[in-house]
Amino acid sequence: MVRQAGAETIVKVSGLGKFFGAHKVLDGVDFGMGVGEVLAIIGPSGSGKSTLLRCLNQLEPHSEGVIDICGSRIAADAPLSRRDLNELRRRAGMVFQSFNLFPHMSVLRNVSLPQERVLGRKRAEADERSRALLDRVGLGAKADQYPARCSGGQQQRIAIARALALDPKIMLFDEPTSALDPEIGLEVLAVMQELAEGGMTMIVVTHEMHFAETVSDRVLLMAEGKILEEGPSVEVMRNPKTPRAQRFLQAVMNR
Amino acid sequence: MTWQGLELVAWGIPWTLAVTAGAFLLGAALGVPLCAMHVSRSRVLHGLAVALIVALRSIPPIVWLFLLYFGVGSGYLKVGAVQAAVVALGLITAANMAEIYRGALRSIHPGQWDAAQALGLPVRSELVDVIVPQVFRVTLPSAATYIIGLLKDSAIASTIGVAEITYLANFLSRKQFNESLTIFAFAGMLYILISLPLAALARLADGRLRARVAQ
Structure with missing residues (x-):
């Protein structure tokens, strides 16, 4: 589907580089995206996709370049204070491959606690919002259970609700379905698709090629820490230009 | 062994419990900063913590006790026997608890x-709401095992005259040396009787916490 996107820039990354020791995992990454856009990042394992995503909310501080995201500017040599970081992270929600729900809290507490601690909402107000969001992801009945009693797909949908509860401007998804059975992954993808249709700005690191092609507006294809191809999803996925990208897409599409 | 004899040895129970509880509370509290130093990014703090933990754990408890009671206590500070026992065992407990916390x-x-x-949780909330409750759950079984060990180690306080179970048993057996076997057997039984509810309590708490999370 086509959206009115790109009117206002929400993310701009210039000259992004990241070292792990002597190993350079991101090298000269440049891209930008507008409010309401859905961007998929694909590529072989170890190409730096997840690291790139984790640099955006500074779970990994970058080594080179500048990141502008949701009104924050982060230069490699001028990291944000914890206070500014938390402000950025409030605006940029993240969903992880391993869900990372807090196992010692009920589902409801998982979604309400961050609202209370980060936004200063009262317990009743936070719970009301949490229940509305849990209903939205189809898990209203699970509110009083503990995460261990929920399936992987349910846990991931709860994690999405937890991130949404802070009213983020952008959602970052780090391989949200990679730890799930293909069938179970679909219920998570359905929630994400609904979010995208609702106009949420999203960056999705994924191995779900169908999702990348049909739900995202644009695709970044990465390999060896660099962006190999970038463009409208169907174009990148159907007509890759570089041999490396062709090889990757050949391998993942024809299975 | 007379009823009076039983009663006399049983009077040691409060002191045994006091030394054990005192040392554990002190150690559980001091173990927190010690663990924090150990996992700190500062090399100085980390090195200091490693050195402290090694020193506290390699020197036998009774040597620490004598060091505090006869060494520090006779010269620089006035240290009572109970305080010396609580502090000596408490410091060793701190080193062990720091390692238990670190593992958790x-x-x-x-x-x-x-x-x-x-x-975007504030640091305080990250620790208090998310990390510490999970660390606590992992720590519980090891801490319970440690308390039971500590209960037995508290007997060394008898060497500096704290009137706990072992001290009183020893005292009585010197007066009624033909009954030493019964007296010490009784002392041993008291330790068992204290350990059992402790272990049961720990299992109960652990089970409760697990059951809640697996609800």
């Missing part, structure tokens, strides 16, 4: 820190 901390999935940070 490492068992927390790194994703828990990621999630807390990605949500």
Whole structure:
């Protein structure tokens, strides 16, 4: 589907580089995206996709370049204070491959606690919002259970609700379905698709090629820490230009 | 062994419990900063913590006790026998608890820190709401085992005259040396009787916490 996107820039990354020791995992990454856009990042394992995503909310501080995201500017040599970081992270929600729900809290507490601690909402107000969001992801009945009693797909949908509860401007998804059975992954993808249709700005690191092609507006294809191809999803996925990208897409599409 | 004899040895129970509880509370509290120093990014703090933990754990408890009571206590500070026993055992407990906390901390999935940070939780909330409750649950069984060990170690306080179970048993057996076997057997039984509810309590608490999370 086509959206009115790109009117206002929400993310701009210039000259992004990241070292792990002597190993350079991101090298000269440049891209930008507008409010309401859905961007998929694909590529072989170890190409730096997840690291790139984790640099955006500074779970990994970058080594080179500048990141502008949701009104924050982060230069490699001028990291944000914890206070500014938390402000950025409030605006940029993240969903992880391993869900990372807090196992010692009920589902409801998982979604309400961050609202209370980060936004200063009262317990009743936070719970009301949490229940509305849990209903939205189809898990209203699970509110009083503990995460261990929920399936992987349910846990991931709860994690999405937890991130949404802070009213983020952008959602970052780090391989949200990679730890799930293909069938179970679909219920998570359905929630994400609904979010995208609702106009949420999203960056999705994924191995779900169908999702990348049909739900995202644009695709970044990465390999060896660099962006190999970038463009409208169907174009990148159907007509890759570089041999490396062709090889990757050949391998993942024809299975 | 007379009823009076039983009663006399049983009077040691409060002191045994006091030394054990005192040392554990002191150690559980001091173990927190010691563990924090150990996992600190500062090399100086880390090195200091490693040195302290090694020193506290390699020197036998009775040597620490004598060092504090006869060494420090006779020259520089006035240290009572009970205080010396609580502090000596408490310091050793701190080293062991620091290691137990550290192990528990490492068992927390790194994703828990990621999630807390990605949500923008303030540092205080990240620790108090997310990490510490999980560390506490992991720590509980090891801490319970340690308390039972500590209960038995508290007997060394008898060497500096704290009137706990072993001291009184020893005292009585000197007066009624033909009954030493019964007296010490009785003392041993008291330790068992204290350990059993402790272990049961720990199992109960652990079970409760697990049951809640697996609800």
